[in-house]
Amino acid sequence: ARKMNLIIISDEVYNFIRYKGEPQSMLSFAPERTVVVSSASKEYLMPGARIGYVLSTDEIFTNTWMPNMIRSFSSSPNTLGQNMLIKLLKEEVKDFKNGRSPQIITEIKKELKSRCDLIISILREKGFTLAGRDKDFPSGAISVLVRLPKDIEFDDKAIVEKALELEKFSAIPASVFGAPNCIRFGYAGMTKEAIKNLSKNLQDVLEFFRR
Incomplete structure (x- = not known):
């Protein structure tokens, strides 16, 4: 990817649902050119919530690429799904602050x-x-x-x-x-x-x- 100057779009929907070993992301191998696509609906077993997210370490993707992509869609995540995810993320933040892995996951x-x-x-x-x-x-x-x-x-x-x-x-x-x-x-x-x-x-x- 570096040689050909390519962007890596990595689908890591099930990355955190592992029964052995630790999750590994393409971000750890090529952070400067990787965009991770994942799904909170699957990570937290919220079928129908339709909540996805994108991660990147490069502001070119988050500040330029993502807004352009979002504008190409005609709809946004539903309110109920967003509220459910916010509640779960708040619990995770508490766990991280207490120095432990997210209890929910x-x-x-x-x-x-x-x-x-x-x-x-x-x-x-x-x-x-x-x-x-x-x-x-x-x-x-x-x-x-x-x-x-x-x-x-x-x-x-x-x-x-x-x-x-x-x-x-x-x-x-x-x-x-x-x-x-x-x-x-x-x-x-x-x-x-x-x-x-x-x-x-x-x-x-x-x-x-x-x-």
Whole structure:
């Protein structure tokens, strides 16, 4: 980027939702030419709040580039979402002043990690295997990517469509992300009870394709 005089726009939406290791930002590698784009809606599990933010160390981006970009939009973040975020940020400031990590993020990660553990154990029990770079265990985020059981001859889209038709579960066929025969399960919005029920619902859908 330095050689070609390029601006790095880094999507770091899930950077703080990590279960192992510390978050790393492109700002630490090339701060003078990096713009970080992220989402408070995902960091604080506020679906529908539609609150995003941009970080940069260079005032050229914050004082010139950002105002021009904002003027190109016809709407702004909703009032409720902004008020929710302000309240959360005030709590974080208190934590930083007291010399500790933000308690809200810590609690969110702890809860997400427990849901992640649970859904992975259920998926493995039904013959699914983890896909992606972290095959032993996801390092973060709010979803898991799994491969279909080997004895299922139908593709991921057929599985997901049948699950919706039978009203068993909702998931995303990962072929749309370039991962054929894989399914992405999001667990951020699922209660632990719903995740436990997923075991039987998965079994019902898989048995349909094994007939």
